[in-house]
Amino acid sequence: MEKKKIPDIIIGRLPLYLRALNRMAANGSAISSSKELGEWVGISAAQIRKDISQFGEFGKQGTGYNIEFLSRKIREILNIDRIWDVAIIGMGDIGHGLTEYQGFRNRGFQVTLVFDNSPEKIGTKIGDLAVQDTADMVDTINKTDVKIAMIAVPADHAQTVADELLKTGVKAILNYAPIRINVPDNIRVQYIDPATHLQWMTYYL
Template identity: 45%
Template structure:
């Protein structure tokens, strides 16, 4: 199903390349070498070249990569040479912060609706939206053909809500709930849990204080 020609770890680095290249472009840079990009990302230059070479020959020997071209290539490869509409389920503090985050639109991800099941929140304005009853979510997703959902509900609700999203047609879920979802293999899931990162770092901290 997924393109096993390209390792997932490689796909995972492409957004980092793209992000840095866009940054460089705003600074007016036109060309960059794998060595320079590697330095900014703290990676090995050969790794960057090899990653990119899996999709084509984008550089020029002796010169490097033309930044606008490489950005266009990466956006095409990642399917972000378009705008993806997304839903947010969960209108708590996190859901509100997400709705107000300008980074999504800048990068071609546009929030299209936000849902909750709490009568106290349904109907209330958040950013440019009115919170909708989550019971209308499946219908909305189906009628609009939305494919991406952000899950910002409590852990206890996450699995059930995720299943509803998937059965309505959602195929990629960004899960902020601190739990592992069990979903069909053709559904992409990525997790964001700050506690996991903090505990990971705490391992390396001295037991002082």
């Protein structure tokens, strides 16, 4: 599929649509209206129709979306009709939890490399993966095709790790450290920031 320029904010909603479609399918549904999908994700039916129409004709007026077909198309659009290898740096609680996280399965990702700088952790196993030395990270990643990394080190180490990742093929970083990292524009960064989620909810309390 040739890509036309789609606003980033719409791309960001596609994973939410996909998650909802998967849950509807798990509940036994085959067809979803834009209204029903909207209720799952908390977005108006009109917005959903507009977003999805950016990518082509996926539903017929009055018949709703075929869930399996739309899910497959969204996976193609998001480039997750394949499995991406992922590296995690920092095997503290969060990194360890991510390594064993069950939520990546069937969603396009597998953790294949894990790093830490602590001598007590290097060489230990987490599931099938041996923890490798962060000092060797650049060389180790460069022997692989890994393009995605998750940073789970303390805040004051995050920028150093990000700088090192720039020497590898990593082009997308999910940062769990509670600090902004500076990288060139060609590297995508997203943040996991629980305080931001909590602040969204306190408005309503």
